[in-house]
Amino acid sequence: MALTRRALGGLTIGGSSAVLLAACGGNDDGGGAQNDELVWAVSWPWEAWNQTTALGNTSSCNEATAPMNPVGGGGGNAGYDFDPEGKVFYDTNLFSGPPEIVTEEPLATKVLLKEGVKWSDGKPVRLEDFIFLWHALSGLPEHANQEKATPTNTDWGSNVESITQAEDGSIVTTYKAGYVSAEWAFIGGVYLPSHVAEENGFADWATNPETMGDAILFFNNDLSPVGLGPYKPVDSKLGEYVIYEPNEHYQGDKKPIFKKLTMKMVDGLEAIVTEMRQGTVAGSAPSDFDVEILAQLDEDPAMKYETYAGATWSHIDINMNAKFFKDIALRKAWFTLINIADITEKMFQGIPIPWKGNHFFTEESPYYVDYTSEVGYGSGDIEAARAALTTAGYTWNGDGKLVSPDGEVVTTDFLFAADNVVRKDTASLIQAYAAELGWDVTLNGVVGDELFSKIEAGEWDSCIFSWVGNPAFTSSPEQFFGSGSSSNYGKFNDPAVDALIAQVNSTLELDEAAGYANEISKAVVDAAFTLPLYSSPLSHAYNTTMVGNIQTNGQAQLGPIYNLVEWTAGGEG
Numbered sequence: 001m002a003l004t005r006r007a008l009g010g011l012t013i014g015g016s017s018a019v020l021l022a023a024c025g026g027n028d029d030g031g032g033a034q035n036d037e038l039v040w041a042v043s044w045p046w047e048a049w050n051q052t053t054a055l056g057n058t059s060s061c062n063e064a065t066a067p068m069n070p071v072g073g074g075g076g077n078a079g080y081d082f083d084p085e086g087k088v089f090y091d092t093n094l095f096s097g098p099p100e101i102v103t104e105e106p107l108a109t110k111v112l113l114k115e116g117v118k119w120s121d122g123k124p125v126r127l128e129d130f131i132f133l134w135h136a137l138s139g140l141p142e143h144a145n146q147e148k149a150t151p152t153n154t155d156w157g158s159n160v161e162s163i164t165q166a167e168d169g170s171i172v173t174t175y176k177a178g179y180v181s182a183e184w185a186f187i188g189g190v191y192l193p194s195h196v197a198e199e200n201g202f203a204d205w206a207t208n209p210e211t212m213g214d215a216i217l218f219f220n221n222d223l224s225p226v227g228l229g230p231y232k233p234v235d236s237k238l239g240e241y242v243i244y245e246p247n248e249h250y251q252g253d254k255k256p257i258f259k260k261l262t263m264k265m266v267d268g269l270e271a272i273v274t275e276m277r278q279g280t281v282a283g284s285a286p287s288d289f290d291v292e293i294l295a296q297l298d299e300d301p302a303m304k305y306e307t308y309a310g311a312t313w314s315h316i317d318i319n320m321n322a323k324f325f326k327d328i329a330l331r332k333a334w335f336t337l338i339n340i341a342d343i344t345e346k347m348f349q350g351i352p353i354p355w356k357g358n359h360f361f362t363e364e365s366p367y368y369v370d371y372t373s374e375v376g377y378g379s380g381d382i383e384a385a386r387a388a389l390t391t392a393g394y395t396w397n398g399d400g401k402l403v404s405p406d407g408e409v410v411t412t413d414f415l416f417a418a419d420n421v422v423r424k425d426t427a428s429l430i431q432a433y434a435a436e437l438g439w440d441v442t443l444n445g446v447v448g449d450e451l452f453s454k455i456e457a458g459e460w461d462s463c464i465f466s467w468v469g470n471p472a473f474t475s476s477p478e479q480f481f482g483s484g485s486s487s488n489y490g491k492f493n494d495p496a497v498d499a500l501i502a503q504v505n506s507t508l509e510l511d512e513a514a515g516y517a518n519e520i521s522k523a524v525v526d527a528a529f530t531l532p533l534y535s536s537p538l539s540h541a542y543n544t545t546m547v548g549n550i551q552t553n554g555q556a557q558l559g560p561i562y563n564l565v566e567w568t569a570g571g572e573g
Contacts, residue, residue: 040262041264042064042265046239050192052076054456055220059557064265066558068226069191072557076137077189079094082470084554110166111171120247125190127163129194130171131163140158143209143212144212144216145210145213153487181513183474183513197215202215229247269290272541273297277297282570283550286541288422289536305541307537307538311559313532314464315467315530317531320490320491321458330404334462335378338380338430340355340379343429346425348537357371359524361517382433397409414427471555492527494523494527497523
């Protein structure tokens with residue numbers, strides 16, 4: 001899952017099936033384009049290029065680099081994705097078919113590379129490329145200096161025993177004894193070109209952890225000059241744009257049709273709509289959501305926009321190292337005083353927003369269990385919060401300020417994206433809720449990519465952001481709540497939860513894995529670490545005269561960008 005400022009909830013694996021598919025539509029031969037060039041807006045900047053790292057693992061980076069990456073984007077999802085129906089499909093440029101199980105004990109899987117598959121510079125995809133991704137995401141010091149690697153998720157990589165190549169060319173991944181995953185078909189892949197690392201001075205990356213750490217940083221600081229997607233990068237500037245041309249070595253079922261494709265950062269929905277009306281960008285899947293701003297596009301019949309539920313969920317986290325929040329009573333009171341119904345009613349007027357009381361599943365999932373309602377989190381019950389604090393030894397001074405059992409006036413800060421209207425207004429509401437308890441909350445609003453630097457650095461007491469994912473769930477517990485995860489920004493540490501995380505990947509049965517995931521969700525609720533807020537609407541907008549075959553896909557991390565190779569030159573409406 002990637003970090004984002006969007007807001008929407010994790011989805012059930014539902015009816016997923018491991019089949020090799022190409023999504024509907026698009027040009028078979030790449031001909032007939034009315035427009036040779038296309039500019040697509042990415043709605044906020046990115047701080048790094050490498051999605052295996054905590055800093056690079058953002059949805060904006062994923063969107064900006066999607067044209068050069070395999071199906072599913074970068075990081076651990078490279079090579080597969082989910083269609084609008086929640087069914088998994090695999091990259092027809094990379095693979096000849098879906099993966100298969102070789103053995104169950106130990107678990108070993110294989111996937112057959114498509115004959116002649118090459119990087120965009122013409123160099124062949126090789127075994128070492130799969131090993132490079134493994135070492136980047138293993139979390140193991142023998143593979144890479146972990147202070148440099150900062151892997152976003154080690155659940156898969158730390159459990160791999162070996163990656164080898166069979167005589168028929170299949171890539172075989174063998175896992176450590178005891179490791180099993182019900183979602184074995186949705187993990188691993190190929191993302192970064194190991195030969196580029198070697199050409200740039202990192203020749204011994206496979207055997208030298210320091211070199212591997214430096215190679216990971218190399219790809220973080222500089223965009224890889226080659227990729228596996230339908231387009232290849234020809235120019236870029238971090239956080240601002242990437243310009244692409246067609247990848248002549250791409251051999252997927254569909255061919256790219258734009259001679260020049262630009263992924264350009266345009267900060268915020270209002271600016272995006274303005275540029276769309278001016279004809280300088282063709283479309284976007286913005287992080288912000290505002291129906292009134294989108295409605296400005298109604299004046300032009302060529303403009304089209306869709307609102308939908310997507311694979312992202314907003315939440316409030318607590319920094320477990322923050323001075324006052326070390327007390328669980330205060331953490332529970334914090335989550336209790338927040339009024340989720342009031343927030344969603346004011347932020348998304350007239351749009352029904354489903355309750356999300358689980359960290360991994362939504363109400364639509366057969367695995368969904370609501371753990372937050374039963375303890376009063378998100379209820380906005382100020383008096384319940386007051387009573388709980390009183391019981392825990394908190395008092396109020398003559399000025400009505402909340403005082404800790406140690407005699408200190410309670411003050412905390414709240415970190416949020418100030419250039420996102422929903423986030424800014426939500427922060428103000430939360431500050432007002434707390435004020436009813438005499439609790440002073442300082443709002444710490446930051447703009448642009450500074451938000452994620454502060455989140456990663458732990459420079460906050462409580463904060464709000466989102467995770468964007470896909471229907472797969474078995475890797476999320478480790479990423480969100482594993483004590484060793486670099487994506488566990490609030491430093492939650494519970495040995496019992498770590499043990500449950502191991503249990504999630506101890507079975508091939510999806511039902512059993514979901515049961516362990518739910519136990520983790522309940523434990524996190526009991527510890528008052530992360531409060532799921534809501535599954536909220538997302539949107540995308542585009543000019544139908546400039547681009548066509550834009551599909552709504554709430555199941556994929558990339559949303560409508562998931563099938564960009566099948567985009568047409570517009571004119572279809």
